[in-house]
Amino acid sequence: MTRPGFPLSAWPWRSALYLLSGVLTGAVTLVVLAVTAVAGGVLAVVLVGLPLLLAAALAGIPVAAVERRRLRLVDAVPAADPHRAPVATGLRAWLVTRLRERATWREFGYALLFAGLLWPVDALAVTVALGGPLSLVATPLLMATVGEGREAKVLKQWTVTGWPEALGVALLGLVLLAAGAYALGVMAGARAALARLLLSPEPSEAVTELTRSRARLVDAFEAERRRIERDLHDGAQQRLVALTMTLGLARLDAPPGPLADQLAKAHEEAGTALAELRELIHGIHPKVLADYGLEAAVADAADRCAIPVDVDLELPGRLPQPVEAAAYFVVCEALANVDRHSAATRARVSGGHRAGRLVLRVRDDGRGGAEAGRGSGLTGLADRVSVLDGTLSLSSPVGGPTLLRVEIPCEPCRPRPPRERAERCA
Numbered sequence: 001m002t003r004p005g006f007p008l009s010a011w012p013w014r015s016a017l018y019l020l021s022g023v024l025t026g027a028v029t030l031v032v033l034a035v036t037a038v039a040g041g042v043l044a045v046v047l048v049g050l051p052l053l054l055a056a057a058l059a060g061i062p063v064a065a066v067e068r069r070r071l072r073l074v075d076a077v078p079a080a081d082p083h084r085a086p087v088a089t090g091l092r093a094w095l096v097t098r099l100r101e102r103a104t105w106r107e108f109g110y111a112l113l114f115a116g117l118l119w120p121v122d123a124l125a126v127t128v129a130l131g132g133p134l135s136l137v138a139t140p141l142l143m144a145t146v147g148e149g150r151e152a153k154v155l156k157q158w159t160v161t162g163w164p165e166a167l168g169v170a171l172l173g174l175v176l177l178a179a180g181a182y183a184l185g186v187m188a189g190a191r192a193a194l195a196r197l198l199l200s201p202e203p204s205e206a207v208t209e210l211t212r213s214r215a216r217l218v219d220a221f222e223a224e225r226r227r228i229e230r231d232l233h234d235g236a237q238q239r240l241v242a243l244t245m246t247l248g249l250a251r252l253d254a255p256p257g258p259l260a261d262q263l264a265k266a267h268e269e270a271g272t273a274l275a276e277l278r279e280l281i282h283g284i285h286p287k288v289l290a291d292y293g294l295e296a297a298v299a300d301a302a303d304r305c306a307i308p309v310d311v312d313l314e315l316p317g318r319l320p321q322p323v324e325a326a327a328y329f330v331v332c333e334a335l336a337n338v339d340r341h342s343a344a345t346r347a348r349v350s351g352g353h354r355a356g357r358l359v360l361r362v363r364d365d366g367r368g369g370a371e372a373g374r375g376s377g378l379t380g381l382a383d384r385v386s387v388l389d390g391t392l393s394l395s396s397p398v399g400g401p402t403l404l405r406v407e408i409p410c411e412p413c414r415p416r417p418p419r420e421r422a423e424r425c426a
Contacts, residue, residue, distance in 0.1 A: 011074075012181035015188035016130060018073040019122040022191065025070070026119020029063055033115050058098065060107030063114065064199045071195060074188045079200050110198045118191070125187040129180035136173025140166045237277055244270040286328070293317075294324045298331050298349055305335045305347070312350040317412040319358060326388060327360055327406060330381045334362040334404045342366025342402060353412065358390075360406040368400035 036056040043049030061083075068079040082103035086093040098104045136154065143152035143166045151161045160166045247267040254260040289297035295313055302309035318324070331349055338347050344366030351360040382392040390408035 012184050014073050015181075015184040016126060018070060018188045019126050019184065019191070021070055021073075022114075022122040023119050023126070025063070025066055026114050026122065029059070029111055030115035030119070033059055033111065054095075057108060058104065060109070060111040061098065061104060063111040064107040067110070067114075067195050067199055071192055074192045075196070079196050082200065106198055110195070113198075118194075122187075122191065125184065129183045129187070130177075133173045133177035133180050137170050137177060139169045139173070237274070240270060240274045240277060244274055289324060289328050294319060294327055297324070297328045301328070301332050301335060302349060306339045307344060308346050309335065310346070310348040310350075312348070313360070314352050315358075315412070316353055319353070319410050320413050322388060323358060323408050323410045326381070326384050326390070327358060327408065330385065330392065330404070330406050331360065331362060333381055337370065338362075338364045338366060338402075341370065342368075342400075344400075344402075351406075353410075356409055356411060358406075358408045358410055362404040364400070364402050366400050366402055367398070368396045368402050369398045370394065370396035370402050 033056060036052045036059065040049035040052030040056060044053060065081075068081070071079050083101060084097060086097040139152050139154055139160060140163070143150075143160060143163070146152065151159050152166060154160055154169055160169060244267065247263060247270055251260065251263040251267050254263050286297055286300065288300050293315070295315055298313055299311050302311045319327075335347065335349075338344050342364050344364035347362065347364040349360070349362050351358070353359070385392045385406060385408060388408050388410070390406065393405045394402070395405075396402040
């Protein structure tokens with residue numbers, strides 16, 4: 001609107017179309033709400049009107065959908081739909097989800113405001129900004145046709161009896177029409193801002209839904225990892241074991257010679273493939289983590305590391321699966337980085353669960369200088385930890401030591417049996 005050519009651009013006409021379509025939509029909304037509310041109230045005594053009252057309560061949903069589409073006339077940024085997808089299929093699940101959402105009732109309130117107040121204001125704005133100036137601009141035409149060249153009524157208030165006066169009124173209409181273009185832009189912008197405020201998701205709702213969707217993605221990702229691990233473990237691995245055993249038996253039965261040499265080579269290759277497959281399965285989702293929990297999985301990862309790793313980790317029981325998986329893979333990635341880049345001679349994994357948070361620390365005596373965002377593989381893990389409302393921090397001054405710290409809020413979902421705790425304390 002600050003550009004000089006705004007009155008000659010398409011935006012005044014888009015603003016006028018936005019307000020005029022609001023007049024039509026508001027009038028239809030008023031009729032629909034009035035008819036359904038009155039009919040539902042009258043017929044409620046025989047229970048027939050209850051569906052009509054329910055329809056009136058949900059009328060804000062289609063009204064809001066139309067309003068979000070109308071916003072595209074004056075706003076290039078689409079308004080987000082605040083509604084969640086129902087957890088199940090069917091009309092009942094849809095109704096339960098919609099009636100429990102705050103967005104549904106905000107949209108119903110907007111529909112009432114729209115039907116009772118906003119569309120008359122839209123009509124008044126269009127009439128003042130366009131109707132009056134266009135009537136003034138049309139004065140010479142009215143004088144030449146209806147007034148037979150002698151006189152013309154201006155806004156039904158005063159009479160113009162000469163052509164110079166008629167042309168002056170038309171010129172005044174053009175000036176007012178340019179001013180009306182700005183007025184339409186201001187009015188349409190204010191209406192669009194109000195509609196976006198009432199019909200877009202609240203910031204807290206949007207953040208909550210985003211967090212939930214990210215958590216659902218992490219859960220789905222973990223479930224898929226476990227499925228792939230099971231399929232490989234129970235399918236391809238078992239077939240490779242059978243193949244290795246068959247080749248071993250054939251190798252024993254074969255007489256010395258080229259065939260025995262080929263069988264021996266095939267037997268060794270099958271054994272190598274089996275070892276690589278087991279390593280791959282372990283990397284996808286280690287069975288020790290699923291069966292015995294984070295403590296055992298971290299101890300197993302420390303045993304598999306090429307440098308000595310001390311483990312001082314004690315937990316009160318099993319933690320939620322996403323927390324255990326995220327913590328385990330952070331420890332594995334940290335130990336892999338220690339082995340590949342730090343030139344350390346020893347590392348230590350410590351931590352525990354206290355004050356409702358899982359705390360893990362991975363420390364090494366290497367040369368330091370590590371950065372989380374430079375090829376360390378920790379950036380994706382930090383995103384994964386943040387989905388669980390956790391934090392990952394890295395301290396690695398040049399010369400060492402390097403300390404990686406992870407905190408994830410959680411509560412144990414399966415306490416450690418008292419007997420096992422007593423054995424650990426003994």
